Amino acid sequence: MIPIIFTLVLLGVLLTLFNMDIRNNVFAIANKIPILEKWIPDPPADPSKPADPKQQAQKQAESSNSTIKELKSQLSKQEENLKKITEEKTAQDNKVQALESQVDAMTQEAKAAEEAKAATTEDDYLKQVKDLAKLYAGMKPSKAAPIMENLTQEEMVQIFSVMNNASKTAILEKMDPKKAADVSIKLKEETTSSDLAIAALQSRLKQDSKAAAATPANTSKNLDKEKLNQTFSTMTPANAASLLGEMYKISPDKVITILNTVSDSVRSSILGEMTKNDSPQAAKIVNRLMGGK
Known part of the structure; x- marks a missing residue:
């Protein structure tokens, strides 16, 4: 076998040197001989010859499987990303919903607190009106x-509205007929306690503003600087200081006007007593007398 193998190898080498096709044919024939096929290399594929359909189908199937596997891998990654995004969106939606619930709860609590406060204030005010009606009754x-x-007509209507009929009748009989008639007509109108309270407060404010507007005119007409000087000059310094100290809390400008009208000695005595009573207040008054604010 050794001489045969040597001869075949030598022939193969010679054929390689002279003709490529013969070499390939020899390789193909040698690959068909048992045992020798292990020592002879496979002939190179000829690109001009058509490929084996089975091999081509196998290669295409392998390529398709590889592509399918890669696409499945990409699809799996996309599904994981989509799942993460969905979970994050769900978490954000839950947070937003929780915040909205907190805002709604806080709004409702604030509204309930305001209503409770208004109800408490209204109840206290109504209780005072009922107590006053009970006092008159x-x-x-x-x-x-x-x-x-x-009282103003609105205030009388408010008090009569919470009074029993017996007390109401007894008081109306003793009132001026015209006022009693006006109040009786107002009592026939159906209004809530809140409307009555608002009307009563408005009427009182209106009456107080009229009285306040009329007070300065009457004061300026009845009391001039000379009368103010005489009034406070005849008072004791202690009484004058006490009166002007309380008056300064209401109208500081009027106190300064009065002190400017009295003599220096009277002013000095009054300021001395005011210093004993309330030294910071006396300092403020002296500062105003000197032109300060």
Whole structure:
């Protein structure tokens, strides 16, 4: 076998040197001989010859499987990313919903607190009105009627609205007929306690503003600087200081006007007593007398 193998190898080498096709044919024939096929290399594939359909189908199947596997891998990654994004969006939605719930709860609590506060204030005010009505009802009608006539019409209506019929009738009988008639007509109108309270407060504010507007005119007409000087000059310094100290809390400008009208000695005595009573207040007054603010 050795001489045969040597001869074949030598022939193969010679054929390689002279003709490529013969070499390939020899390789192909040698690959068909048992045992020798292990020592002879496979002939190179000829690109001009058509490939084996089975091998081509196998290669295409392998390529398709590889592509499918890669696409499946990419699809799996996309699904994981989509799942993460969905979970993050769900978490964000839950946070937003929780914040909205907190805002709604806080709004409702604030609204409930305001309503409770308003109800408490209204209840306290209504209780005071009822207590006042009970006070008038406990008085003799002849005594209660003149007092109630000094109230505004809206205030009388508010008090009568929470009073029992017996007390209401007894007081109305002792009142001025015209005022009693006006109040009776107002009582026939159906209004809530809140409307009555608002009307009563508005009427009182209106009456107080009118009185305040009329007070300066009457004061300027009845009291001039000379009368103010005489009034406070005849008072004791202690009484004048006490009166002006309380008056300064209400109207500082009027106190300065009065001190400017009295003589230096009277002013000195009054300021001395005011210093004993309230030295910071006295310092403020002296500063205003010197032109300060």
